[in-house]
Amino acid sequence: MTDAVAPRKSAIDRFLNIVERGGNALPHPATLFALLAAIVVLLSGIAAYFDVSAPHPATGESIRVVNLLSLEGLHRMSTSMVTNFTSFAPLGTVLVALLGIGVAEHSGLIGAALRLLVLSSPRYLLTPVMVFAGVMSNMASEIGYVLLVPLAGLIFLAAGRHPILGMAAAFAGVSGGYSANLLIGTIDPLLAGLSQEASRIIDPGYTVTPVANWYFMIASTPVVTLLGWLVTERIVAPRFPDGPTRNPEEDGAAKPEQDPEAQRLKPEEWRGLKWATAAALLITLVLVWAALPQGLFWGAGFMRDPTTGDLLSSPLLSSVVAMIFLYGVVTGVTYGAVAGTVKNDTDVIKGxxxxxxxxxxxxxxxxxxxxxxxxxxxxxxxxxFAVEGAQLLDSLRTFVLGDSGDTSGWRWVLAKIIIMGGFILLTAVANLFMGSASAKWALMAPIFVPMFMILGYSPELTQIAYRIGDSVTNIISPMMSYFALIIAFLQRYEPRAGIGTVISVMLPYSVVFMIGWTALFVLWLAFDLPIGPGAPLQYIPVAPGT
Incomplete structure (x- = not known):
């Protein structure tokens, strides 16, 4: 009897294995973040000593590095240590959302719903469904990180596939496809507001609406879904083949039965699901009533903005995490009371x-x-760093257009493609060091939006280029706020998983998304298509008095 020959690994597999080993050879993620913080303090001292600065392209004021390696810096770091932690945006989101999800999971609601989903869904559609669900979850802020990614692992596990494969597909949609969606989400008004404020440095009356990138977002959704499906099945799946994996009972998750008959729902579970569905529908109807235009019915619109009646900036869209908590607790308690898994308040608190x-x-x-x-x-x-990058982009523009500055014909289109392509790449690299999309845009918009307006590019166009670059490297950026949480999710099934594991798994998505999404953007520019309602590609200054 001869020994079986192990399948030969492809060049991509060998490269990703090297990336994983190299990344996991780094210190523990917590230690790495501590070291990076110390490096930033040291660099700030060195840069301040040499008076490193850059001119602001709009105001001309000198931007100097703030020295934390000083007595004032020491005071600031020591007095702000607690508030840095407690005000870190993802912390409250994760804690509050998981309180509600914990009740739903402890009652058995999530387990029963997952079994029903697996039994009733074609196995071959799980991957695109996960990627698409990840993309759509972005309309509800960043809850996809907390809810969808771990659920994807459980769904794939119950379907007999490797759970990390499911989490990778969901994470690719949630984070890599962050700026694709069929609907307007909570991030759109935020980015538009920052873009508008930046544009008014040049044009005090300029307005950027929350739907400024909507057309391009809609077109991006099927592109990201298909690319995510392709990468998952063709590149990532061979590294995580179907079959036995780490026993999830060690982490408190239910071990799936292999016998299809054992997976069928019991009568009490069916009743629990029906009542939980009814409870969810009741909450949904109340929320729809709260979102309707004010005055349409009695009490309608009570969760809209009380001053303007607007929905995009309403308390309703600002309460997404609270709604997740509410759904989790109400449906979990309802299911548990009917199925017999929740008998009193102690069981709820235990969950x-x-x-x-x-x-x-x-x-x-x-x-x-x-x-x-x-x-x-x-x-x-x-x-x-951003200002220095902007100077590089300006030199590229001069090279393409020459001294004439002609904004018509193929040279103008080529200039847009090169400049905006360079900006996408610059943003993608910057995203590796600054994870928050809104915080990074708050820093970059006052620089790039006015600069590109001077060059003839609209703020809406600059914003969509920024969003592409910001999205595609989210999934490989350790600075991304939820990166640590993704590592924790993977460690449920791969205890040795670390930064290198996440980066090696998600790197193919990042590369393919960058190429495919940029290609879509280039086509958009080449055909001069509108990127949103009333959103032009070119900025033409309005002459005074007109």
Missing amino acids: MGQSMSTLGVYLVLTFFAAQFVAYFNWTQLGLV
Whole structure:
């Protein structure tokens, strides 16, 4: 009897294995964040000593690096250590959402719903469904990181596929496809507001609406879904083949039965699901009533903006995490009361406590990550880097257009493609060091939006280029706020998973998304298509008095 010959690994597999080993050879993620924070402090001292600065392209004011390696810097770091941690945006989102999800999971609602989903869905459609669901989850802020990614692992596990494969597909949609959607989400008004403020440095009356990028977002959704499906099945799946994986019982998850008959729902579970569905529908109807235009019916629109009646900036869209908590608790208690898994309030509190007990490592990671992000923002190092990059882009424009500055014909289209392609690449690289999309745009918009308006590019066009670059490297950026949480999710099935594991799994998505999404953007520019309602590609200054 001869020994079986192991399948030969492809060049991509060998490269990704090297990336994984190299990344995992790094210190523990918490230690790495602490070291990076210390490096930022040291760099700020060196840059301040040599008086490193950059001129602001709009105002001409000198942007200097703030020295944290000083007595004032020491005071700021020591007095802000607690608030850096407690005000770190993802922390509250994760804790509050998981309180509600914990009740739904402890009652058995999530397990029963997943089994029903697996039994009733074609296995071959799980991957595109996960990617698409990840993309669409962005309309509800960043809850996809907390809810969808771990659920994708459980769904794939129950379907007999490797759970990391499911989490990768969901993470690719949630984070890599962050700026694709069929609907307007909570991030759109935020980015539009920042773009508008930046544009008014040049044009005080300029307006950027929340739907400024909607047409391009809609077209991007099927592109990202198909690309995510392709990468998952063709590149990532061979590294995580179907079959036995780590026993999830060690982490408190239910072990799926292999016998299809054992997976069928029991009568009490069916009743629990029906009542939980009815409870969810009731909550949904109340929310729809709260979102209707004011005055349409009695009491309608009570969760809209009380001053303007607007929905995009309403308390309703600002309460997404609270709604997740509400759905989780109400449906979980309803299911448990009918199915017999929740008998009193102690069971409810126990479910919340169990969900919190799994976050110990994440809290440690968050503490050090929050310090690093705060230090980097304080020093203005990222702002100086952005200005230097802007000068490079300006030199590219001059090279393409020459001294004439002609804004018509193929040279103008080529200039747009090169300049905006360079900006996409610059943003993608910057995203590796500054994770928050809104915080990074708050720093970059006042520089790039006015500069590109001077060059003839509209703020809406600059914004969509920024969003592409910001999205495609989210999934490989350790600075991304939820990166530590993704590591914790993977460690449920691969205890040795670390930064290198996540980067090696997600790197193919990042590369393919960058190429495919940029190609779509180039086509958009070549055909001069509108990127949103009333959103032009070119900025033409309005002459005074007209």
